[in-house]
Amino acid sequence: MTSVNTSCDVNMTVWETTINQLYTYFYLIIFIPGLLSNTLALWVLCRFISKKTKAIIFMINLTIADLAHVLSLPLRIHYYIQHDWPFGSALCMLCFYLKYLNMYASIAFLVCISIQRCAFLLRPFRAKHWKSRYDVCISIAVWVVVGLCCSPFILMRSNSGSGSQNKTCFKDLPTRKLNLRTAVSMMVAAELLGFLGPLIIIGFCTYLIVNSLRQRNQNQQSTSSTRKALRMVRVCTGVFLFCFAPYHINFLLYLMVTQSIITNCVAIQAIRLFHSISLCIASLNCCLNPLIYYFLTTEFKQQLQQHGSSVLRGRLMSMESTSSFPE
Template identity: 35%
Template sequence: MVSTNCSSEDSDSFKYTLYGCVFSMVFVLGLIANCVAMYIFICTLKVRNETTTYMINLAISDLLFVFTLPFRIFYFVAKHWPFGDTLCTISVTLFYTNMYGSILFLTCISVDRFLAIVHPFRSKTIRTKKKAKIICLLVWLTVIAGSAPAATFRSTNSAKKDNGTETCFENFSNDTWQTHISKIVIFIETVGFLIPLILNVFCSTMVLKTLKKPVTLSRSKLNKAKVLKMICVHLLIFCFCFVPYNINLVLYSLMRTQALSNCSVITIVRTMYPITLCIAVSNCCFDPIIYYFTSETIQNSIKKKNWSNRRKEFGFSDTFPSENFIQHNLQTLKAKIFDNESTI
């Protein structure tokens, strides 16, 4: 028990109803948004760099998680897991793989932007597609290593022995928390959240300081405005989705290992846990926003496609020699001016 004076019962009606509604919306929106993103990455996007490599892996991570949501939604509605221990373990493993994979891939994008703006010359040999692929592989290995230990102990438990109702990754004993789950929490919170949070804040701060230096005054205001908007959107989504859940997870772990015994705090932690979990799950719906604001290449691809469709609607041809000539000269001029700047 958590405490002899504190109620340890969760409000199932509140928790499962919330999970069912939010996970259903996330499934629909996340599936559509990430399928569209993958279509753009694979079929529409002609220019790919190290940033888009991170984005593609992030979208793959989101889709893997989205595909497991129908099983979770059924579980939340029926309050029973009939799919067995293996599928429960896979579902939970993909959940944490997605969450901390998203955190690490977003951190990779933040570090890549930091190198491109703060160290544009020295980072030319570092920021390559080949090295980006190697980093992505290391990220996958890290999140899998952090999530895999969940498979070492039974993920399903009998909630009611009289009718055989099974729960998935719930109702673990305090001993299980102390011997297994708490150790997993320590690893994923350190490697998957704390270090990436520090890197994101540091990189964003350094980029903002660099933009204020006189050497960057020659850059257009529009370019600076885009970078500022990029940083704001990135940090906002990162902090909104991941900070509340990970802070609450630490407190929840302390509660389950009996290191936290204050009844008022325990009540708040138990109430906030499903809320922060739902916010964290919504990250796969917000990631496509990161794609748009982070990559100018994607913006241009979408705008070009929309402009092409509009010209077809009004009966214009797809090619205008004079327009292409002007665009070519403008792009050439821009390339000469920003020749020393790396693509973000």
């Protein structure tokens, strides 16, 4: 039995090194694209799109959620390279919290985008009387609800009780032991409210739009707006499934590992490895969401191309003026 435990400890040490490298390389890869694409998206959405319909307000909030996580990546990269956290416990918990806040805020706003595009397509007269302040109020409510629902992720983590409390962070934070009832409640809430519920809503929106498209095809009506709405909802569904399904599929098993319900060494290694991979995949939404704005929002593409070309022309004229000399 001792030899088995020793072998397991050695394997876990190798696992820790592998996961640290995984996080380091992955965050390095997505940091610059995520920062540039979301900064540009926020600039275009806020400054050049005066028509705050077609889920623009929700897209702005989605971009803010992505930027909050992206801006915390340098601190994560520092930790996984140096294996040291000199920035204090408060900043550690904030960065840890932003990871899950970004995940569930992204899920919530993808749902809001899908619902609004579907509702405005099926009820176009209601869209004409819809006010931007309604979207603002909904966004505030989403941030409050998601912020409160994500608090258990940091409450069940503890960075106190040891002499190295300011030296560890993120995955190395010890996990509080929960009673069975609390653990089951967390699992059910995370899976139902954070994954299955949003998946059902987005799927239902897709069904309604597809059904509307079929009816309009039969009646030989114009389907341009319907096809655009369908593409938007389908892409939201694709991003949702690709980025967040792996994490929620593994969430139940990972929680069982943290609560010492699963004790098999091989199973623990596999579950923790997949958990880390799924978190990396979830972080990809920071780079994928701007593609929704560009390829599926006509106003965004037009404004970006228009102002991007004007900036380019200005730079070319400036270069020509500085390179020309009087004869």
